[in-house]
Amino acid sequence: MTAGQPFVLGLTGSIGMGKSTVAGMLRALDVPVFDADAAVHQLQGPGGVLLAPIEAEFPGSTGPQGVERVKLGAMVFGNPAALARLEAIVHPAVHRMRADFVREYAQAPLLVFDIPLLFEKGRDPRIDAVAVVSAPAETQRARVLARPGMTEEKFERILGLQVPDAQKRQLGDYVIDTGLSLADTRAQVEALVRRLRG
Secondary structure: OOOOOOEEEEEEOOOOOOHHHHHHHHHHOOOOEEEHHHHHHHHHOOOOOOHHHHHHHOOOOEEOOEEOHHHHHHHHOOOHHHHHHHHHHHHHHHHHHHHHHHHHOOOOOEEEEEOOOHHHHOOOOOOOEEEEEEOOHHHHHHHHHOOOOOOHHHHHHHHHHOOOHHHHHHHOOEEEEOOOOHHHHHHHHHHHHHHHHO
């Protein structure tokens, strides 16, 4: 962070840890949050600017509702070269959206980049500190397996692609524990915002 620029907090956490809930609490405190996943959905949704380049690279992967995730997933899953080609289309567009977001909120004291795979994909040099959202493993498992269409096998596969929670807690600058009540989590978020704005 340089003088006159917002403090940028990276927000991350493994599946089922409550990151979306924490991001909502930050927004409720008037902290601008850039959601990388939401940006991708917008870019790949109906009328999204990435539909044409994705269709050109992966014919048959898009339709009237945007990218057909199951079809595209089948084309890139387990194929590192295809995944790299997809990321070469998606990542620059997300970076442009994030740059626009930073310009829009240049006067804010604190910005948050909500990045699910922050450690897996490499930490952005613009991030000043990282908050890891975490909960006990049994809480995480119960939350994830309650999701529609989720299976033990799918859950284990997702976990295998993510940096383990214990490692994330070590790599992060702050840990927000969501294994407690919502009120406790909100108190942690409020205290962190006060500290970083101050």
